[in-house]
Amino acid sequence: MVTPNGEGVAVRDVRRSFGPVQAVRGISLRAAPGEVTALVGPNGAGKTTLLLILATLLTPDAGELRVAGHDPVTEPDAVRARMGWSPDFFGMYDNLTAREYLEFFAAAYRLPRAAARDRAAELLELARLAEYGDQPVHVLSRGQKQRLALTRALVHRPAVLLLDEPAAGLDPHSRVELRVLLRRLAAEGAAVLVSSHILSDLEEMADRVVFVDQGVTVGEHHMSDLPRVERRTWRIRALDHGALVAALSGRGRPESSWVDVELESEQAAAELVAELVGKGVMVTAFAPVGGALEAAYLELVDEDAPVQQIVLHPVQQEVRR
Amino acid sequence: MNAFLTGVVTVAKQEFRLRIRAGRWRWLLGAWFITLAAFTVLVRLALDSPGDTGLADRPFGTPMYGSLMLLVLGMGMLVVPALTAQSVNGDRERGTLATLQVTRLSAAQIAVGKLAAAWGTSLVFLALTLPLVAWSVAEGGVPAGRLVVTMLVVALLLGVVCAVAQALSALLARSTTSAVLSYLVVFALTIGTLIVFGLAAALTTETVTRTVQQPTYAPPSDPFNPPTGPPLGYEDYTYTTTQSRTDRIWWLLAPNPFVVLADAAPALPERRDPVTGLRQPSGFDPLGAIGRAVRMARAGPQPDDVAPQGPLVVDQPEPPRRPVWPYGLAANVLLGGAALLITARRLRTPVRSLPRGLRVA
Numbered sequence: 001m002v003t004p005n006g007e008g009v010a011v012r013d014v015r016r017s018f019g020p021v022q023a024v025r026g027i028s029l030r031a032a033p034g035e036v037t038a039l040v041g042p043n044g045a046g047k048t049t050l051l052l053i054l055a056t057l058l059t060p061d062a063g064e065l066r067v068a069g070h071d072p073v074t075e076p077d078a079v080r081a082r083m084g085w086s087p088d089f090f091g092m093y094d095n096l097t098a099r100e101y102l103e104f105f106a107a108a109y110r111l112p113r114a115a116a117r118d119r120a121a122e123l124l125e126l127a128r129l130a131e132y133g134d135q136p137v138h139v140l141s142r143g144q145k146q147r148l149a150l151t152r153a154l155v156h157r158p159a160v161l162l163l164d165e166p167a168a169g170l171d172p173h174s175r176v177e178l179r180v181l182l183r184r185l186a187a188e189g190a191a192v193l194v195s196s197h198i199l200s201d202l203e204e205m206a207d208r209v210v211f212v213d214q215g216v217t218v219g220e221h222h223m224s225d226l227p228r229v230e231r232r233t234w235r236i237r238a239l240d241h242g243a244l245v246a247a248l249s250g251r252g253r254p255e256s257s258w259v260d261v262e263l264e265s266e267q268a269a270a271e272l273v274a275e276l277v278g279k280g281v282m283v284t285a286f287a288p289v290g291g292a293l294e295a296a297y298l299e300l301v302d303e304d305a306p307v308q309q310i311v312l313h314p315v316q317q318e319v320r321r
Numbered sequence: 322m323n324a325f326l327t328g329v330v331t332v333a334k335q336e337f338r339l340r341i342r343a344g345r346w347r348w349l350l351g352a353w354f355i356t357l358a359a360f361t362v363l364v365r366l367a368l369d370s371p372g373d374t375g376l377a378d379r380p381f382g383t384p385m386y387g388s389l390m391l392l393v394l395g396m397g398m399l400v401v402p403a404l405t406a407q408s409v410n411g412d413r414e415r416g417t418l419a420t421l422q423v424t425r426l427s428a429a430q431i432a433v434g435k436l437a438a439a440w441g442t443s444l445v446f447l448a449l450t451l452p453l454v455a456w457s458v459a460e461g462g463v464p465a466g467r468l469v470v471t472m473l474v475v476a477l478l479l480g481v482v483c484a485v486a487q488a489l490s491a492l493l494a495r496s497t498t499s500a501v502l503s504y505l506v507v508f509a510l511t512i513g514t515l516i517v518f519g520l521a522a523a524l525t526t527e528t529v530t531r532t533v534q535q536p537t538y539a540p541p542s543d544p545f546n547p548p549t550g551p552p553l554g555y556e557d558y559t560y561t562t563t564q565s566r567t568d569r570i571w572w573l574l575a576p577n578p579f580v581v582l583a584d585a586a587p588a589l590p591e592r593r594d595p596v597t598g599l600r601q602p603s604g605f606d607p608l609g610a611i612g613r614a615v616r617m618a619r620a621g622p623q624p625d626d627v628a629p630q631g632p633l634v635v636d637q638p639e640p641p642r643r644p645v646w647p648y649g650l651a652a653n654v655l656l657g658g659a660a661l662l663i664t665a666r667r668l669r670t671p672v673r674s675l676p677r678g679l680r681v682a
Binding site for chain 2: 055076080091096
């Protein structure tokens, strides 16, 4: 469903400030066609600003940009014809039906009327909203609206897809579907650049990850060669919680039914397992907290932050209205 | 249809549809019509009232139609800013503008399409007055030319107010601010021009010394009767007086929408006063009266305005009555055009600088 064109997104040393605030101070990245590239960084790292620049809405102060083979500053229309963008904060036309909403955007992307109708029907199907097609948008749930907004970005079959926090506000089921959809778009040749806080999701959907912090690219990796992080937190559960806590004798932080222990290496983890088993503790689970992406992210973004203080799970997105 | 217009139509249809579905139109349009209908009925009754109100000249259509159109214009300028002042910044606040800007619609197409929808909405209000207009015309005294011209001028002026309100909503972040400023612009055009003209008239008042020839008569035999017989001769009589040089400042009144409307209305046939030789309006005609007043202001002080006596010359050369409305209409159309350009400029992306407190998306 997406026209491959072999161009993707290329950004070199892009800068952008708002008055005295330097939102982007030098981001470089690549998002190749056929791949899902995750843009990961804390709030205020410049992710949204970068996506606005790529989406032809903001000019950068400096730097080189290519989106689907065109410069978003000097050839915005060429970029718009090939790029789909879904912002982190978006409004809907509440009084339209879902179908009218999509048909309007299809017309805005210059699809002929008949093609627009077909495309809207196709996208409603894709967003599992076919039965809501003739309902006004305001009756849709938040997750349904989110899916509708995402499919709006697909109306013109873009070769480059820019998604700002697409998983925010989605329930787990919808997040899985989003993952499947983005994988499918990438498989069909689109370059997908997606920013998110939800690292566990990104880990499963992304091919590559770009870490940004304070407006600068701090790392760019294939998921398969994420830097190996030795020092991690391990979560231990046992049949008898009291016996586990006693056996650990002060190491780690006991919680209601498990204990989190920070360990220097996998070697240390293996040794601790052996020790606990040796002491007769019936261990039922012994696993690192968070995925490899999360560990790498925390390592890169803030080396001193204790792991357990970082919110690991979907942050309730602040709704700006 | 060319590509530009296709995009404009896409935006205009969408905006119009959103407007129709969003508002409580039944109440708004109902209140609008009832107000104007009540006004028209009252005017009609007043015209027909016994006694000498000075308004009772038939046909009644002339004063009915004239006052109705003045009121429609005035009320239209009150309604339009409220309907248009959040056209751009409201979309920004709701988060629907940026998703429109990243489509292949150009900034100009969005600006023109939104203006078309806003103007179209105001024309719905104008169209709603058509039954009352028809009644006035049926009363007689409204030539077809006057009907067509005044309707077009009102439609155009409402479009100008739409364009200005839209530009303000593109310039300012908050829709309340842009609404208030739109009303201030309407105030400046309607009341402001009058105030400035009044003050300027005082400032341009000058003292002039005039000399006229006055007839001299033989001393009357009877002091209680005016002199009779031909004057013995004429002698120079010099006096000083003040006059306001409205011929220098008439243009201050020109952009006033009421002036434009009234002066653009083609004059009705006039009759010539047999005594003074001056042209007189036939019957009470609000549009004509305003038009005459501003044309006289443009002509400035005339010698005969100030001559206290002087020989009565029946065939005095009449002061030229040059029209004011072309300037006023041009000024308004320029204002609207500039406003549309500003809107389109402000919608252009990618943007380099953002005003304080404004997000792209």
